[in-house]
Amino acid sequence: MKNNSKPVTGYPSSKGEETMERGETVITVRNLVKKFGSFVANDNLTFEVYRGEIFGFLGANGAGKTTAIRILSGLLQPTSGEVRVAGFDAWKESEMIKKHIGYMCQKFSLYEDLTVKENIQLYGGIYGMSDELIKERTEALLEKLRFTEYKDRLISGLPLGFRQKLAFAVAVLHQPEIVFLDEPTGGVDPITRRQFWEMIYETADSGITVFVTTHYMDEAEYCDRVSIMSEGRIVALDTPENLKKQFNTESIEEVFISIARPGKSSINLLNINQ
Amino acid sequence: MKTVIEAEEISRNFGKVKALDNVTFSVNEGEIFGFIGPDGAGKTTLFRIVTTLLLPDSGTMKVLGFDSIKDFRELRKHIGYMPGRFSLYPDLSVEENLNFYATVFGTTVNENYSLIEAIYKHLEPFRKRLARDLSGGMKQKLALSCALIHRPRLLVLDEPTTGVDAVSRVEFWEILQGMKEHNITVLVSTPYMDEAMRCNRVALIQQGQILTIDTPDNIKSGFRGKLFKIKAPGKFKLINAVRDHHNTLSAYPFGDSVHATFFNDTVPEDFVNYLTMKGIENVQITESEAHIEDRFLELMNI
Numbered sequence: 162m163k164n165n166s167k168p169v170t171g172y173p174s175s176k177g178e179e180t181m182e183r184g185e186t187v188i189t190v191r192n193l194v195k196k197f198g199s200f201v202a203n204d205n206l207t208f209e210v211y212r213g214e215i216f217g218f219l220g221a222n223g224a225g226k227t228t229a230i231r232i233l234s235g236l237l238q239p240t241s242g243e244v245r246v247a248g249f250d251a252w253k254e255s256e257m258i259k260k261h262i263g264y265m266c267q268k269f270s271l272y273e274d275l276t277v278k279e280n281i282q283l284y285g286g287i288y289g290m291s292d293e294l295i296k297e298r299t300e301a302l303l304e305k306l307r308f309t310e311y312k313d314r315l316i317s318g319l320p321l322g323f324r325q326k327l328a329f330a331v332a333v334l335h336q337p338e339i340v341f342l343d344e345p346t347g348g349v350d351p352i353t354r355r356q357f358w359e360m361i362y363e364t365a366d367s368g369i370t371v372f373v374t375t376h377y378m379d380e381a382e383y384c385d386r387v388s389i390m391s392e393g394r395i396v397a398l399d400t401p402e403n404l405k406k407q408f409n410t411e412s413i414e415e416v417f418i419s420i421a422r423p424g425k426s427s428i429n430l431l432n433i434n435q
Numbered sequence: 436m437k438t439v440i441e442a443e444e445i446s447r448n449f450g451k452v453k454a455l456d457n458v459t460f461s462v463n464e465g466e467i468f469g470f471i472g473p474d475g476a477g478k479t480t481l482f483r484i485v486t487t488l489l490l491p492d493s494g495t496m497k498v499l500g501f502d503s504i505k506d507f508r509e510l511r512k513h514i515g516y517m518p519g520r521f522s523l524y525p526d527l528s529v530e531e532n533l534n535f536y537a538t539v540f541g542t543t544v545n546e547n548y549s550l551i552e553a554i555y556k557h558l559e560p561f562r563k564r565l566a567r568d569l570s571g572g573m574k575q576k577l578a579l580s581c582a583l584i585h586r587p588r589l590l591v592l593d594e595p596t597t598g599v600d601a602v603s604r605v606e607f608w609e610i611l612q613g614m615k616e617h618n619i620t621v622l623v624s625t626p627y628m629d630e631a632m633r634c635n636r637v638a639l640i641q642q643g644q645i646l647t648i649d650t651p652d653n654i655k656s657g658f659r660g661k662l663f664k665i666k667a668p669g670k671f672k673l674i675n676a677v678r679d680h681h682n683t684l685s686a687y688p689f690g691d692s693v694h695a696t697f698f699n700d701t702v703p704e705d706f707v708n709y710l711t712m713k714g715i716e717n718v719q720i721t722e723s724e725a726h727i728e729d730r731f732l733e734l735m736n737i
Binding site for chain 2: 348355
């Protein structure tokens, strides 16, 4: 791509995303260690995530991502280290953390045998929202997604792209500080995928931090910053642009592979250069 | 060039849903042919028809010279199929699964070991382990070994890399590239556009219909407009501002930038000023080659 694209107009990116207002920290992790017996799943992790940021959390299978996310969402206690999420301490206030985050995964998020409206009400109830607030936000949500006419339809009869958008809207219904997304756009068509990313951008713009885990490196390219885990450690953390510069590559996929498979970074990557 | 698959006007409905709507394509011997499309596009239905596991409502399918309906028994001997869902016996060991598949096809592991050696050697240390206790990457390698153990002439892989991490995916594609040497044709599906670039030819499929079939490079160069890549901090504001300009034909998020096309194929003269007025600074605009996903979007919008 480098050879085929020429600058046309605009300004050089001497400052680029570095000048973005970083705002306050919503996730602070210092020297986090998690052991299962003698196995070290998270080996001294230290990083911060900022308000309104889209943060990509990458790593090969078994790198320790799931363990870290379970700790960040208050489901698992660390072995040692400091973890603060949405202002709460993961050691002492894990229940409070759970109330201030949202979660959506690709596989399961909505109840198929409930209607659109029932799913929204159910999640609103779980998050402890008042009936009045649920009613108000349900209407706003349906209108915004233009789903009002489908409100009494069962989820099982709705197209996948529709469900994905609804699942995301439901995950942020209680306006959490942070929403965790697991491979949010896997398997959806390219148009729905774009609509989905626009929803994510809008959410981040409204001040909700978006924490994305994914195996798909082209999803990582949409994030403001990405971290890459390998064998329990964070081995890279920067904007996609800076990571590509640092590793002198054209895509995050190449960065990932050169980190996760050292010594074999020159493999047949020409084939995947878009 | 020999044709390995010849599908003509294949249709298949499930109730009211048109899973496949008049699908015609052919695959040449030794190529890696990819079906690229989202969940629900019809990829699995099509592969089940190719592998004789499902009958089409109409149309004809010739695979390796056999009619997929009349000659299904003979045809099955020459196809290796790896379904999207892990379908080996979880309570048999690695070794037992492989032996079982070899026996079912009337062969032995020894006879065809050379074909799977490169893959199986990663599994050898775990040969006594039950299949259910393997990691995702190892399950995938075992499934591929079992699909190859009878030395098929056609290998059919339904979303083999879904849920697999980037490193294992690259390894997997390297293995597929090696199938050519053994004269094995590969039919593979994936929802991920970037994997299209690893195929010799691809079909883009959406809602049961093929949008286009060509080499990945030809598909990309089929993009009709001139594509510009626009980058600036604050993507939500940026995408809306770009879309609102009266000369913009299309604008959508794509990785770290916005991909846009403009009236007359040129960036409007006042564009950077226009964005500055909207509070967007540090704008970078570059003309860019289309990605295969850009072309997919263009075809979907027709």
